[in-house]
Amino acid sequence: MQEKNILTQKQEVLVRFAKAMGHPTRLTILLFLAHQESCYFGDIHDELPIAKATVSQHLKELKDAGLIQGEIEAPKVKYCINRENWNIAKESFSGLFLELPEKKVCCK
Amino acid sequence: MQEKNILTQKQEVLVRFAKAMGHPTRLTILLFLAHQESCYFGDIHDELPIAKATVSQHLKELKDAGLIQGEIEAPKVKYCINRENWNIAKESFSGLFLELPEKKVCCK
DNA sequence: AATATTGTTCGTTATTTTGCGAACTACAAA
DNA sequence: TTTGTAGTTCGCAAAATAACGAACAATATT
Secondary structure: OOOOOOOOHHHHHHHHHHHHHOOHHHHHHHHHHHHOOOOEHHHHHHHOOOOHHHHHHHHHHHHHHOOEEEEEEOOEEEEEEOHHHHHHHHHHHHHHHOOOOOOOOOOO | OOOOOOOOHHHHHHHHHHHHHOOHHHHHHHHHHHHOOOOEHHHHHHHOOOOHHHHHHHHHHHHHHOOEEEEEEOOEEEEEEOHHHHHHHHHHHHHHHOOOOOOOOOOO
């Protein structure tokens, strides 16, 4: 029975990335932003079968997680992948998956 | 406004991995299983400040996502990282993070 | 057969998440 | 200054998630 501090700061950040990516709509948005040239809210909304209020909410969550960033280009808003955090996420996940040694004593 | 099929099968699998990893307790469990020699339920439970029913539930979710597997070793249950899916997850995430081109027209 | 050990499942409660329409805000254009 | 465009925020409802204790199931041991 531990008290707390089960995870390091970095691991907690990883959890937040994972949680943000763990929804179909949000992964769709991330993939869209990674590829498309147009990153305006309206264009994102057009790709999705959900209300704009909901899209806005998902964008907020992605932003809070640090995976994207928004920029006002009045009267529009342009969203982008946050490259800095994207790279941090990349490293975090690849680091995680490397934590399983080839040979491990228990289990197969 | 799309209808459906927003994500490919592989991308949906990625969402499930991400969702499973997007909880502190579950990431803790994954890290524990990746490192420790003892993978019995009781040992996992001992690491966590939560009820065994809750631990069991989280293990079920990790198993449903495919990240771990359980094996009865009566009267105990031994849990392990599912290496096959672990590698699929590794590839899926690294593939995702590579989807952002270095140069992209919109955004910075 | 009875008991102990180890986890899982059930039923419930509290919280969080998802989703929507309506109202609102900010700025641009007329 | 009024109107239009583009998104965000609010308030709510429904669904999903997280957590627990109690009951249950499966097997080992006595």
